[in-house]
């Protein structure tokens with residue numbers, strides 16, 4: 001589904017990603033773990049086209065996307081839930097979803113705006129509210145719903161639990177579990193070890209701009225040394 | 234006393250008329266700026282081109298209404314040419330370069346206009362139906378100036394409706410707020426920018442053409458209107474329709490009433506206001522991004 005090969009990327013002159021390799025298979029839940037500042041977000045931003053790739057290759061379903069524009073990559077089927085959520089505050093909840101739903105016209109419409117409201121009932125009560133009137137949890141749900149109505153072939157989520165209350169984290173966990181059961185292909189960046197390893201089939205660990213380990217969730221949980229070396233504080 | 238009321242009502246209409254012209258110019262400028270952070274100082278020069286295009290079209294066709302249609306289209310074509318030749322290549326050049334290049338463009342365009350139309354002011358006939366006086370709330374006021382006010386109000390209402398109610402309006406608002414995220418939803422922000430740019434140019438052309446019968450077409454229009462327009466954009470807040478409306482009304486009325494009430498300070502009054510707004514609300518009164 002998605003293959004990242006020897007990716008080099010960064011900001012302006014500063015290179016931050018020094019050769020990342022990553023392969024997400026269709027129908028898989030793939031998580032990326034790693035300490036603060038190792039380049040997880042930078043990698044995602046480069047995949048979705050917000051940052052230029054200095055080198056390497058990104059292939060989505062056989063299409064090379066490393067040098068494409070973000071709107072083009074979105075049209076090819078990547079739904080992106082950014083770390084900062086980036087809800088449009090001046091648009092209503094419904095308008096936020098409608099903008100993203102424009103794209104779905106050309107695909108099978110599994111996810112409609114109505115279905116997002118059933119999936120996240122909290123949002124349904126807030127339809128006409130402005131994006132800037134939502135709580136952090138509601139914003140996160142809207143960010144996920146907005147990516148879903150694009151009917152993506154790959155859903156990318158950057159730390160969806162960051163700064164949320166445990167009960168909301170639990171809700172998001174249940175929803176991602178449901179999506180996984182439906183067969184949605186997902187790439188998740190997380191700091192929350194248990195959240196990620198319980199959901200993921202495959203985990204990649206990042207350290208200093210590189211992918212330093214890839215394996216199953218079970219293998220990672222069994223390996224205390226790995227945890228100590230790359231994830232412990 | 235009655236004469237007094239008439240006097241102030243007349244001034245009120247004068248202020249409104251100036252506000253509408255400022256609105257037609259500033260709305261394009263502010264949304265172009267808000268959407269793509271592009272500074273186009275040549276916007277005032279497009280207003281001037283609109284006036285000359287209107288004068289020539291009216292003279293050639295003998296029809297004011299046809300001229301009112303042709304001038305915005307002509308200015309939009311000039312805008313498309315500028316976009317393809319210059320602006321497109323300067324999108325990531327930074328504000329300093331954009332300011333310098335579009336500032337230079339003003340002189341290029343003004344000189345081209347001088348070559349084509351000469352240096353003297355050219356008048357444009359008002360349509361017969363609007364050439365007489367009209368009565369408004371008991372005051373006698375030129376019908377044509379009421380027409381300018383009406384055009385401004387209609388454009389204002391139409392733009393409000395498009396921006397608040399339509400999909401393309403939502404796309405523009407989203408793009409102004411966060412162009413990167415808009416792109417991640419599959420919106421081609423550059424194409425959206427181009428469309429908005431074309432509309433902005435057409436409105437500048439329209440403003441020039443409707444102003445020509447009152448003020449005549451002169452090369453100095455390009456720079457005379459630029460400063461108040463920029464002040465409107467800064468006072469109102471970048472990228473916002475409501476900001477452009479509020480800013481236009483404030484600047485239009487301050488300039489008009491300032492000239493009547495305290496003529497000796499009139500020219501500095503807007504700058505005092507600008508400074509005051511920038512101190513109290515640096516982002517302007519109603520910015521698009523909060």
Ligand SMILES: Nc1ncnc2c1ncn2[C@@H]1O[C@H](COP(=O)(O)OP(=O)(O)OP(=O)(O)O)[C@@H](O)[C@H]1O
Nearest residue numbers: 011014016034035036037038039040041042043191
């Ligand atoms: N806009 C930027 N300009 C320059 N450097 C940046 C920028 N954003 C991040 N960096 C640097 O790039 C490196 C990787 O940052 P990145 O945000 O990708 O880390 P991360 O793994 O997502 O961390 P976190 O877990 O805190 O979100 C860091 O050293 C950071 O300082």
Ligand SMILES: [Mg+2]
Nearest residue numbers: 040041042083
């Ligand atoms: Mg991050």
